[in-house]
Amino acid sequence: MNYILKKNIYFYGMHFCLCFVFLFLPYAFTSTGSIFNLPDLARNPHDRIYFFIYFLLLVFFYFNYYGLIPKFYFKKKYFLYVVILIFFLLFFLWISTVFDTPDKNFLDFRPLRHSFPREGIHPPEPGEFPPLQDSVPHRMRPPLYGPAHLGGPPIQYSHTILVFIIGAISSLFIAIKTRLQKVEDDKMKSELSFLKAQINPHFLFNTLNSIYALALKKDDQTADAVVQLSELMRYIISNANEDVIALDKEINYISNYIQLQKTRLGNTIMLDYTFEGDTSGKMITPLILISFIENAFKHGVNPNESSKIFIRINIDEDYLTLFVSNNKVKSIQVESGIGLQNTIERLSLLYPNNHVLTIDDSQEMYKVTLKIKVG
Numbered sequence: 001m002n003y004i005l006k007k008n009i010y011f012y013g014m015h016f017c018l019c020f021v022f023l024f025l026p027y028a029f030t031s032t033g034s035i036f037n038l039p040d041l042a043r044n045p046h047d048r049i050y051f052f053i054y055f056l057l058l059v060f061f062y063f064n065y066y067g068l069i070p071k072f073y074f075k076k077k078y079f080l081y082v083v084i085l086i087f088f089l090l091f092f093l094w095i096s097t098v099f100d101t102p103d104k105n106f107l108d109f110r111p112l113r114h115s116f117p118r119e120g121i122h123p124p125e126p127g128e129f130p131p132l133q134d135s136v137p138h139r140m141r142p143p144l145y146g147p148a149h150l151g152g153p154p155i156q157y158s159h160t161i162l163v164f165i166i167g168a169i170s171s172l173f174i175a176i177k178t179r180l181q182k183v184e185d186d187k188m189k190s191e192l193s194f195l196k197a198q199i200n201p202h203f204l205f206n207t208l209n210s211i212y213a214l215a216l217k218k219d220d221q222t223a224d225a226v227v228q229l230s231e232l233m234r235y236i237i238s239n240a241n242e243d244v245i246a247l248d249k250e251i252n253y254i255s256n257y258i259q260l261q262k263t264r265l266g267n268t269i270m271l272d273y274t275f276e277g278d279t280s281g282k283m284i285t286p287l288i289l290i291s292f293i294e295n296a297f298k299h300g301v302n303p304n305e306s307s308k309i310f311i312r313i314n315i316d317e318d319y320l321t322l323f324v325s326n327n328k329v330k331s332i333q334v335e336s337g338i339g340l341q342n343t344i345e346r347l348s349l350l351y352p353n354n355h356v357l358t359i360d361d362s363q364e365m366y367k368v369t370l371k372i373k374v375g
């Protein structure tokens with residue numbers, strides 16, 4: 001399955017589950033004693049009130065995250081942003097009142113008092129007590145004091161305000177965190193783009209040198225080397241700017257590069273290259289391995305000395321291990337290792353906790369072992 005598709009499925013699936021939990025949170029622990037009781041939206045007005053209010057609060061969460069925060073808060077229009085939040089809070093309080101007591105003014109905060117809507121019933125005098133109702137089961141008695149008989153706000157006001165504030169603060173916190181993460185990602189991408197801009201000409205320069213050496217010798221394999229170079233450049237142009245690429249394409253690129261070096265060097269070097277493992281379904285950052293191999297050819301080859309290069313690539317489950325070694329000779333190329341240093345920096349940026357790099361630089365040999373997660 002495509003990596004982006006998997007990421008989208010995870011993203012939307014997680015949000016769906018969170019929305020489901022939020023909508024049914026008020027019914028998780030009911031007074032009936034059961035752990036969870038499905039809301040009776042058809043017959044229970046109380047359930048309808050809370051379900052609809054929670055649904056509106058959920059809509060406001062995403063509206064605040066995707067609309068209000070980027071348009072007002074991130075543009076430093078703080079006063080206007082707060083005014084809009086207060087407006088939405090008053091709107092939710094009005095909605096909760098309309099559903100609970102449609103005939104009541106939601107801004108009526110008069111001192112709490114009883115209302116006796118039926119004629120002939122008067123409030124008890126001081127010292128009097130309401131008549132006993134022992135003959136009526138407790139769950140069937142009408143409430144003496146309830147939200148419908150109060151002059152102040154409904155009972156759910158405090159609950160609605162609390163959920164609204166939590167939703168506004170949490171969406172603001174998540175938006176700020178996401179924005180900071182995006183800034184970090186953009187910074188890392190710009191650094192990687194700079195590194196790749198250095199690496200690509202570096203590859204082209206060294207490979208053209210190899211072709212040039214063949215042409216000077218008027219070698220019959222010069223044409224094959226040009227074809228191999230075109231394959232290398234096609235890979236760089238088509239895939240170097242991708243974040244990740246199929247591992248088999250990277251291995252094929254490495255094989256073409258090694259074959260080009262064999263064509264150029266002929267029998268002047270002992271070259272041992274082996275590859276083992278299954279690349280199917282595995283991904284890797286392009287051009288993350290080739291610099292260690294190229295470095296061996298750059299510093300381990302001299303026609304006047306015994307040159308030996310060993311290259312091993314092994315894939316075991318989700319990890320790839322690269323081993324490269326070369327004996328040190330008096331290198332004809334004296335420029336600094338821009339490609340190798342950039343690759344080390346890219347590894348620290350892209351695989352901070354998913355790679356182990358070991359370099360053994362002795363007097364006679366230079367060895368590199370890289371273990372990197374590719375699954």
